[in-house]
Amino acid sequence: MNLDKNLLPHHVGIIMDGNGRWAQNQGLIRSAGHLAGVKTLKEIIKTAVNIELEALTVYAFSTENWNRPHTEVDFLMHLFSEYLEKEKRELNEKNVKIHFIGRIDELPESLIKQARDAENMMMNNTGLKFNVATNYGGQDEIVRATQKIARQVNEGTLKVDDIDADIFEAALDTCDSPPVDLMIRTGGDLRVSNFLLWQSAYAEFWFTETPFPNFKPEEFLQALSDFAKRDRRFGSIK
């Protein structure tokens, strides 16, 4: 597929949905779907690096996902940890800059350490900004950003009248990445599920029935190619 670099999105968000149903449809336990999802994610990252995408944010675990059965939550935490252990060197070699967004301090102690180690390892990398939303909720992120700003006002380092969209963006977890241009959701549902609410204000949306484990680079590139044809007006007229 021939992609015009100038028409690529700067920042892509992916809601990696459909892992559980993919597994259950084959008589497997739901966690098998998450395991298959890791394989897909690796291929998507490889593609994102190849096309020199600026930023990719994936929804790995929401603030609501704690309500799932203990076994599934434990499996996911273990999977994230194993992923970091196995992949961080290769991500680093690919000049990827990993960043965890969400309430990271509420994750298991060992995972927090691994996440911070990986971030430190890739801190100076200049390639793909890879944000992993873990224990993440868009409303929660907005509340935390508001608290940060309110604290600055309290301390006297910021004036209420100086608060604008740029100041707000700088207080978000994604302050290093540009706004989301393209939001992809796999697995057939047509909703945002509390993901990157502020950042996707002018995002183009791309939904597919394909469950995440079956979401191959070809379909990812198809989404990017469709994006290139969208007429983005940002509320203006031509």
Ligand code: FPP
């Ligand atoms: C949603 O599918 C997916 C998740 C809650 C977990 C996503 C995690 C991965 C794809 C693993 C790879 C991630 C990293 C960072 C290594 P679901 O379980 O809600 O599927 P369902 O809608 O079919 O039930």
